[in-house]
Amino acid sequence: MKKRVVITGLGSVSPFGRGTEALVHGLADGRSSVRQAPDLGRIGGLRPRVAATVKGIDPKEIPRKYRRSMSAMSIFAFFAAQEALAQAGLCVGQWGGGRLGVALGSTVGSTQASEDFFKDFFTDHSLERMRSTLFFQIMNHSVAANVAQALEITGRLLAPASACSTGCQAIGYGFEMVSCGRQEMMLCGGADELHPLTVATFDILNAASSGFNDNPCKTPRPFDRDRDGMVCAEGAGVVLLESLDSALSRGAGIVAEIIGFATLSDTGNIAHPDPAVMERCMRLALEDAGLTPSQAHYVNAHATGTPQGDVAECAAIAQVFGGSIPVSSFKGHLGHAMAASGSLELIAALELARRNLLVPTLNLENIDPLCSAVCHPRALQISPISVLVKNSFALGGVNSTLVVRRYAND
Amino acid sequence: MTDQKIIELINSSLIEEFELETEKMTPEATIYEDLGLDSLDIVDMVVVLENAFRFKIREEDGIRDIRTLGDIHRFVIGKKQSLEKKGD
Numbered sequence: 001m002k003k004r005v006v007i008t009g010l011g012s013v014s015p016f017g018r019g020t021e022a023l024v025h026g027l028a029d030g031r032s033s034v035r036q037a038p039d040l041g042r043i044g045g046l047r048p049r050v051a052a053t054v055k056g057i058d059p060k061e062i063p064r065k066y067r068r069s070m071s072a073m074s075i076f077a078f079f080a081a082q083e084a085l086a087q088a089g090l091c092v093g094q095w096g097g098g099r100l101g102v103a104l105g106s107t108v109g110s111t112q113a114s115e116d117f118f119k120d121f122f123t124d125h126s127l128e129r130m131r132s133t134l135f136f137q138i139m140n141h142s143v144a145a146n147v148a149q150a151l152e153i154t155g156r157l158l159a160p161a162s163a164c165s166t167g168c169q170a171i172g173y174g175f176e177m178v179s180c181g182r183q184e185m186m187l188c189g190g191a192d193e194l195h196p197l198t199v200a201t202f203d204i205l206n207a208a209s210s211g212f213n214d215n216p217c218k219t220p221r222p223f224d225r226d227r228d229g230m231v232c233a234e235g236a237g238v239v240l241l242e243s244l245d246s247a248l249s250r251g252a253g254i255v256a257e258i259i260g261f262a263t264l265s266d267t268g269n270i271a272h273p274d275p276a277v278m279e280r281c282m283r284l285a286l287e288d289a290g291l292t293p294s295q296a297h298y299v300n301a302h303a304t305g306t307p308q309g310d311v312a313e314c315a316a317i318a319q320v321f322g323g324s325i326p327v328s329s330f331k332g333h334l335g336h337a338m339a340a341s342g343s344l345e346l347i348a349a350l351e352l353a354r355r356n357l358l359v360p361t362l363n364l365e366n367i368d369p370l371c372s373a374v375c376h377p378r379a380l381q382i383s384p385i386s387v388l389v390k391n392s393f394a395l396g397g398v399n400s401t402l403v404v405r406r407y408a409n410d
Numbered sequence: 411m412t413d414q415k416i417i418e419l420i421n422s423s424l425i426e427e428f429e430l431e432t433e434k435m436t437p438e439a440t441i442y443e444d445l446g447l448d449s450l451d452i453v454d455m456v457v458v459l460e461n462a463f464r465f466k467i468r469e470e471d472g473i474r475d476i477r478t479l480g481d482i483h484r485f486v487i488g489k490k491q492s493l494e495k496k497g498d
Contacts, residue, residue: 064429068450128468129461132453 005178006407008252009090009240010347011083011189013076015052015233015334019083023344024351027333027359028380032217034231034335043196047203047210050219052233052335053194066150069136071110072193074146076236076340081147081187084240089252092152100185101155103174104144104238105166106339111195113137143191143236155183161339164302165263166190167237168342168392168400172261174241175402184246189343191236198338199232205271205395207306208232220305220336221363222329223314223371230304233335237343256350259387260289260403266393273309273393278316282389285401286320293321295387296403298358299374300349302391303329304336311370313391318373326383327374332362342392346402353385353406416463416490417483423462424482427454437480445479455482465489 012019015033016026026033037051059067059075070078081104085091117134121127136142141159148157156177160169167190174186192198202208209229212219221227247254262284266277286293299317303310310329317327330345337344352359358381367376390402411419421435430445441447447455456468463486467473472485 065446065448128466129457131457132450 002179003181004244004257005175005241006244006247006257007239007255007350007404008242008247009084009086009088010255010351011080011087011238012235012344012347013054013057013080014235014337014344015054017056018079020347020351023348027330027348027352028357030333030362030380032333032362033233034216034219036213036216040196040199043200046196046200048199048208048231049213050209050216050231051194051199052231052337054234062150066146069133069149070146071113071137071142072234073106073110073191073236074137074143076193076234077104077143077147077189077191077238078150080189080191080236080238081151084187084238085151088240089250090240095153095185098155100153100187101157101174101177101183102144102148102153103158103160103170103177103186103188104147105160105162105170105190106143106192107161107163107166107198109138109140109142110193111197112193115195147187153187162398162400163394163396164336164338164341165392165394165398165400166339166342167344168346168390168402169263169398171239171241171258171343171346172263172400172402175258175261178241178243185240185242187238187240189236189238190339190341192234192338192340194232194234202230202232209305218363220331222301222303222305222331222361223310223367223376224364225366225368227305227307227310227368229306230331231335233337235337235340235344237340237345237347239343239347254407255354256404257407258402258404260285260287260291261401262288263398263400266397266399268397270397271395273312273399275312275315275319278313278391278393278399279319281399281401282316282320282391285389285403289403291387291403296321296325296389297385298349298353298388299325299327300345300388300390301327301329302393303361304331309393310368313393314371314374321374323373324375326358326377328359328361328377330359332364342390342400346390346404349388349390350404353388356382356384358383358385411490413487416487419462420459420482420486423458424455427458435479437478437483439479440477441479459486463490465493
């Protein structure tokens with residue numbers, strides 16, 4: 001028999017700063033965290049000069065023994081994990097015996113660490129200057145391994161890597177592990193650090209915003225007529241999942257209950273999403289939750305501000321839910337935090353729902369007629385949201401959807 | 411370079427790389443227990459010393475006998491002297 005799975009801790013490091021409170025305030029205040037990023041100019045041919053980066057973090061809070069193998073993404077994830085565990089009322093030592101596992105992913109290992117190594121390596125093709133801890137920053141499971149080491153987490157270790165779907169997928173896979181009783185608790189989410197080559201990846205595909213370089217707060221513009229692409233960001237979003245039995249036995253505060261998850265592969269095109277496959281993903285997640293579309297109250301969209309992606313997602317949402325369900329994207333505020341985006345945005349949506357707040361899409365001034373088939377809230381609303389749907393769609397054709405509801409003792 | 415200058419350069423390089431406390435940098439300090447370094451740090455220590463003194467010591471047998479900071483001082487001073495002799 002499947003176990004019920006609840007969220008008992010939230011942790012965030014976002015361009016709004018350290019902590020979920022900073023994230024929620026930034027969103028509720030309708031602020032943009034996107035700034036000019038002149039460092040992007042060092043890449044020849046790169047057009048964007050905007051990004052949303054994390055500031056105000058002191059890595060030295062982490063003991064050197066653990067920090068030496070961490071790049072920025074692991075540092076972000078460590079602080080987010082620490083916050084989630086603290087909210088859940090857990091201290092180091094309370095998750096011994098493999099009770100707690102991790103599912104934390106990133107798009108790739110640290111590009112900055114790779115650049116630093118190869119810059120030196122190509123001077124004389126020698127490895128004699130290579131530090132012993134470099135590999136631990138570059139390996140694909142760097143974030144999961146570093147967080148597990150630093151927090152002495154001895155259960156399962158999973159490092160999903162599905163680009164922009166990573167955070168959402170990690171939570172979904174953690175949900176399934178706890179649900180089927182393989183793990184009592186799972187620390188799940190995604191993390192990423194900004195590197196100019198990440199921005200380049202999207203600029204090469206003509207998917208990055210560069211038309212607002214002098215007015216960074218005006219981009220990205222999900223669903224807006226004048227949107228011109230996504231803006232890269234960084235951060236980490238981590239949730240603590242546990243079985244309802246475990247949470248109740250500990251007397252833990254319950255943030256929300258995960259009731260449905262679906263993930264699938266869109267094989268139509270590695271870069272361009274198919275609305276029909278997005279629709280199928282949302283329908284499967286609702287089916288997993290045992291809900292009909294009319295029982296959902298809000299969709300937190302993936303919507304990055306690209307011309308194609310936003311249109312496809314709107315069409316898919318409208319097919320599933322009809323035209324009256326409120327939809328918004330937080331990428332106008334946060335930019336696109338890559339592997340962290342799904343988990344960070346879910347955390348924000350949950351915390352806002354707990355406060356009965358529905359945050360509209362920032363920079364949505366003139367709705368693109370091709371995105372008009374759903375309801376776009378135009379101002380901050382007081383709105384009870386019991387069931388929310390979170391979408392994440394990635395390059396590579398990876399779709400994922402989570403369905404989460406307010407916990408009810410039923 | 412005098413022996414004292416060599417010792418100062420070793421200590422400052424290790425303090426910077428491994429965030430060590432200056433007051434712990436006594437010749438009797440053991441690498442593992444007193445300075446808190448581990449096997450990964452030893453790999454990096456060789457890189458740090460090679461970079462600071464512009465020599466190669468990775469394959470030297472003497473490295474395996476190092477137990478204390480004083481052993482590092484003596485090893486590096488000896489290596490510098492043998493290189494200078496070869497250069498004569």
